[in-house]
Amino acid sequence: MAGGINGAEVLITAGPTYEFLDDVRYLGNPSTGRMGIELAEAARAKGAIVTLVIGPTHLMPPPGIAWVPVVSARDMLQAVKERFEECQVFISSAAVSDYRPAVRMKGKEKKGPKTKTIELVKNPDILKTVTKNRRSDQVIVGFSLESANLLNNARKKMKAKRCDLMVVNTPGHFGDRREHVWVINKHGVLKELPPSNKQTVAREIIALTDATMRRELLPLMQRFEDKTR
Numbered sequence: 001m002a003g004g005i006n007g008a009e010v011l012i013t014a015g016p017t018y019e020f021l022d023d024v025r026y027l028g029n030p031s032t033g034r035m036g037i038e039l040a041e042a043a044r045a046k047g048a049i050v051t052l053v054i055g056p057t058h059l060m061p062p063p064g065i066a067w068v069p070v071v072s073a074r075d076m077l078q079a080v081k082e083r084f085e086e087c088q089v090f091i092s093s094a095a096v097s098d099y100r101p102a103v104r105m106k107g108k109e110k111k112g113p114k115t116k117t118i119e120l121v122k123n124p125d126i127l128k129t130v131t132k133n134r135r136s137d138q139v140i141v142g143f144s145l146e147s148a149n150l151l152n153n154a155r156k157k158m159k160a161k162r163c164d165l166m167v168v169n170t171p172g173h174f175g176d177r178r179e180h181v182w183v184i185n186k187h188g189v190l191k192e193l194p195p196s197n198k199q200t201v202a203r204e205i206i207a208l209t210d211a212t213m214r215r216e217l218l219p220l221m222q223r224f225e226d227k228t229r
Contacts, residue, residue: 005210006047011087012036013080013126015055017073019100021118022109031095033057035179038202039091040065046206048089053079055094073097073123077130084130089209091141092127093167099123131162139212141165141205154184155224164212165190167205183208188220 014036018026033054040052041062051066053076061067068083070076073096084090099120127142134140142163144154150168158166168182180195183205190208193201211218 004046004214005043005089005206008048008088008213009086010040010043010048010050010089010091011053011080011083012040012043012050012091013053013076013094013096014039015057016095017055017076017097017123018071019073019097019123020104021101022105022107024108027097027100028056029095029097031055033059033094034177035198035202036091036093037062038198039093039205042199042202042206043089043091043209046210051083051087053083053094073100073126077124077126080126080130087138089139089141089213090130090134091205091209093141093143094126095145096126097123125161127163128161134162139164139209141167141209143167143169145169145171147171151182151184151189151224154182155186158184158186165205165208181205184224185212185218186224188224189222190218190220192221 015033016029016031018028020026036052036054037059040050044050044064053068053070055070068079070079100123102119102121131140140163142161144157144166146153146168147170154166154168166184169179178195179198179201181193181201182189183191191204193204
């Protein structure tokens with residue numbers, strides 16, 4: 001790991017997941033996968049061997065990057081499980097659906113009453129699931145979308161999901177071409193990036209990932225208290 005990202009196997013998740021109600025309707029979100037693609041290209045530019053597991057998107061695969069298309073959260077989890085052990089870096093940037101319909105109807109469900117109740121069941125947390133067996137020589141980067149108590153909530157997620165870095169963003173630029181993010185580690189805030197294009201954000205995240213792999217002592221913008229509240 002001390003050698004950095006050059007030559008390392010980097011596994012990235014990106015985009016939304018779709019959870020189908022019937023054969024034509026689904027639960028989803030506006031994520032395009034652009035952030036994950038920019039991360040993949042930034043990592044490749046640093047010499048990494050990149051695999052991108054991506055949900056439904058209109059964007060095209062970049063050359064030189066292994067592209068694994070998936071649809072649902074369970075599809076994405078399976079694809080990640082199959083590749084996680086071999087990677088040195090895992091970046092979980094996908095916007096995964098938290099829930100899925102308990103039953104998927106066949107065909108197209110006919111229009112019915114004015115109101116309808118749909119039973120949902122919780123999807124597996126991909127990041128938390130795969131990092132249960134993470135190696136000490138792996139670097140794990142999570143994403144935390146927060147609308148309140150950004151840093152405190154992100155710190156809790158970072159600990160619970162066994163991440164080395166957490167990228168914190170807000171719904172304000174969800175699906176947009178720009179991002180406003182904070183990158184944190186267990187010690188504090190490493191960097192705040194005001195609304196910037198996703199290519200710039202991706203390059204900064206990959207640079208911090210590379211430095212973390214090299215076990216560099218990273219300067220902090222803000223130091224956290226010892227205990228997460």
